[in-house]
Amino acid sequence: MSLLDHAIWWQVYPLGACGAPIHDRDGADAGHRLRRLDAWLDYAIELGCSGLLLGPIFASSSHGYDTLDYFRIDARLGDDADFDEFMSQCRARGLSVMLDGVFNHVGSAHPLVAESQAQGGGLVQIRDGQPAPWEGHGDLALLDHRNPAVADLVVEVMLHWLRRGIAGWRLDVAYAVPPEFWREVLSRVRAEFPEALFLGEVIHGDYEAIVHEGTLDSVTQYELWKGIWSSIADSNFWELAWALERHQEFSEEFVPQTFVGNHDVTRIASEVGDAGAALAAAVLFTVPGMPSIYYGDEQGFQGEKGHGRDADAPLRPALPASPAELGADGWWLYRLYQQLIGLRRRNAWIARGKLEVLAKDNEWLEYVVRGEAHELHVRLELGDVPSAVVSVDGSQSFNWGASQ
Numbered sequence: 001m002s003l004l005d006h007a008i009w010w011q012v013y014p015l016g017a018c019g020a021p022i023h024d025r026d027g028a029d030a031g032h033r034l035r036r037l038d039a040w041l042d043y044a045i046e047l048g049c050s051g052l053l054l055g056p057i058f059a060s061s062s063h064g065y066d067t068l069d070y071f072r073i074d075a076r077l078g079d080d081a082d083f084d085e086f087m088s089q090c091r092a093r094g095l096s097v098m099l100d101g102v103f104n105h106v107g108s109a110h111p112l113v114a115e116s117q118a119q120g121g122g123l124v125q126i127r128d129g130q131p132a133p134w135e136g137h138g139d140l141a142l143l144d145h146r147n148p149a150v151a152d153l154v155v156e157v158m159l160h161w162l163r164r165g166i167a168g169w170r171l172d173v174a175y176a177v178p179p180e181f182w183r184e185v186l187s188r189v190r191a192e193f194p195e196a197l198f199l200g201e202v203i204h205g206d207y208e209a210i211v212h213e214g215t216l217d218s219v220t221q222y223e224l225w226k227g228i229w230s231s232i233a234d235s236n237f238w239e240l241a242w243a244l245e246r247h248q249e250f251s252e253e254f255v256p257q258t259f260v261g262n263h264d265v266t267r268i269a270s271e272v273g274d275a276g277a278a279l280a281a282a283v284l285f286t287v288p289g290m291p292s293i294y295y296g297d298e299q300g301f302q303g304e305k306g307h308g309r310d311a312d313a314p315l316r317p318a319l320p321a322s323p324a325e326l327g328a329d330g331w332w333l334y335r336l337y338q339q340l341i342g343l344r345r346r347n348a349w350i351a352r353g354k355l356e357v358l359a360k361d362n363e364w365l366e367y368v369v370r371g372e373a374h375e376l377h378v379r380l381e382l383g384d385v386p387s388a389v390v391s392v393d394g395s396q397s398f399n400w401g402a403s404q
Contacts, residue, residue, distance in 0.1 A: 003051070003096060003167060003197045004217060004255040005351050008341055009292035010044040012037065013055035013263040015064050016316030017295060020076035023062050023309065034077040036321070038089050040295075043323040047334065048341030051096035053170060053292055055263055057083070063312070064100075065172065066107030066139055070157040087165045096167035098197065103154050104173040105134040105142050113141045123150050134173070145181040151188075158189045162196055174200030174219065175210060182214035199257055211254045218290055221247065221256035228260055228283050229268060232276040235382050237365040241357045244287065244367060248355040251288040255351055258289035260297065263316055267296070267303040274300050275386045278336055278400060282388035285340040286378050288353050288369065295319070298337040299330030336400060343390065343397050349374055 015022060018033035034057065044052065056064025059072040073083050090097050106112060106124065113131050116122030124141050125132035131141035143150050158169060174182070186198055202210055202219040211219055227243025230236070250256050260268045260280040269277040277300060284291050295301075296317065303314035320326060344350060353371035360366070363382040368375060377391045387401025 001348075002195070002217075004290050006345075006348050007051050007096060007197075007290055008049045008344065009051045009053040009098065009290075010047065010049040010295060011053040011055075011259070011262060011292045012040075012295045013064075013316045014057055014077055015055065015074070016263075016313075017319045018077060019318035020074075022313070025062075025076070029075045031076055032078040032082050034073070034082045034086055036319070037086065039322045040319060041089055041093055041095060044095065045093055046338070047293070047298060048338055048345060049293065050094070051098060051167065052090065053098045054100060056100045056102060058102075061107045061109050061139065065102050065105075066109075067102050068107050068110050070153075071160060084164070091165065097165070098168045098170055098199065099161055099166050100172060101154075101158065101169045102172040103143065103157075104176050105140040108139045108141050110141065116144075123147055123153065134176075145178050151181060151185050154185050155188045158185070158196075159192060162189070162193045167195075168197030168199065168217075171198060171200045171216070174214070174216065175202045175205045177214075179210060179213035182216060186215050207250050207256070208253045216254075218255055218257045220262075221250065221258050221289060223247070224256070224287070224289075225259055225265070228280050229271045229276075232272045232279055232382065235363055237360045237362060237380070237382070240283070240365060241360040241367075244355055244357055247287060247289070251352070251355065256289045257292060258284055258287060259292045259294065260284050261294035262292075263294065263312065264305070265315070266305045267294075267301055267315065269297070269300045270302045270304050274333065275401075278333060279380055279382075279386050279388055281333075281337055281340055282378070282380065282390065282398070282400070285344040286350065286369065286376060286390055287367075288351060288355055290351060291344070293337065298334050299326060300333045301330070339398055343392070347374065347376065347392060350376060 018036045020033050057073055057077055058067050059069040059074045060066050061068060073079055112123045116124035116126050123143060125144045134140040134142050198217050200216040200219040203222050207219050224243050224247045227240045231240035268280050305311055305315060349372040350369055353369040355367060355369045358366040358368055365380045368377050374393055379389045381387045385401055390398035
């Protein structure tokens with residue numbers, strides 16, 4: 001069975017979660033911080049997750065998306081030995097690991113940039129003698145995906161880390177890379193690793209075309225993410241109904257990656273409050289797709305995306321040394337996540353089920369998911385006391401809110 005059918009990911013931004021300095025790095029480069037995540041592996045398992053979706057771990061200038069070396073673990077996190085031991089700890093628990101591959105651009109200090117400038121072109125795009133920036137970011141230089149050597153490099157990087165035990169790749173900014181590039185690269189990688197999973201980050205664009213033309217397995221379902229938090233915040237389940245109908249259209253073509261939070265967006269609990277976050281979780285685990293939980297959302301972590309150099313810092317906090325040091329006020333939501341994930345794992349058919357919206361109004365919504373001769377029914381209500389009731393094959397499986 002493919003990871004698309006059963007994986008539930010705990011997404012972690014390692015540089016932040018492990019307490020590494022992002023910008024002011026003087027005297028703090030060396031460390032074995034990656035191993036701090038060892039203490040959280042059982043926590044993820046007990047939550048119900050089966051895999052870790054890791055943010056950037058390769059050598060970079062600051063936040064990880066400005067890569068300096070695809071083959072070297074960032075010194076702030078450790079070294080190859082730390083990575084190998086971490087992977088051993090994950091394998092011992094049956095946890096799959098997906099890495100974040102930033103193959104649209106590199107950091108401006110990457111050796112390829114100076115090399116391409118000196119040659120007037122190369123693996124990095126050069127315009128008027130300068131590296132072409134990505135979306136105006138002068139510290140990020142676009143790779144030249146027309147150059148066959150770039151495809152060779154990406155294939156080499158992917159195979160290197162797949163051979164060391166990872167299960168697949170999250171492809172950063174996948175929507176900005178030509179689909180024919182992905183098609184060539186992934187066909188070459190799948191020749192050795194046919195079961196590897198490739199998840200494209202797609203914030204906007206034609207999801208189906210990007211999946212099919214690029215031969216990706218899945219893409220990030222930002223439309224549904226927006227529909228979930230916005231409909232709860234605005235007491236407008238008409239918006240969520242529309243997003244769910246769109247989600248079903250996508251689900252007929254591929255298995256989308258579903259989420260209510262990640263390293264780039266304001267925390268769900270900050271958007272809609274604790275009760276709203278519980279409703280959002282109920283949607284996340286009862287619709288088709290491959291769900292991921294951004295670390296701390298299951299505890300109601302707060303954090304709003306800001307502006308400027310440190311805009312993402314509130315979204316990417318350091319974890320305490322162990323789960324035992326978490327505050328007491330978030331464990332009720334953790335237990336609610338456990339219930340919902342347990343329901344999802346007992347009904348893995350939901351991942352490829354067919355969703356139908358039955359009825360809706362501003363403050364309530366009903367939908368059903370059908371598959372493999374089973375039926376899951378969900379009723380969500382807002383109002384003074386939000387609630388979510390889920391039944392599987394006519395038997396109530398989850399009840400939270402008004403009746404509690």
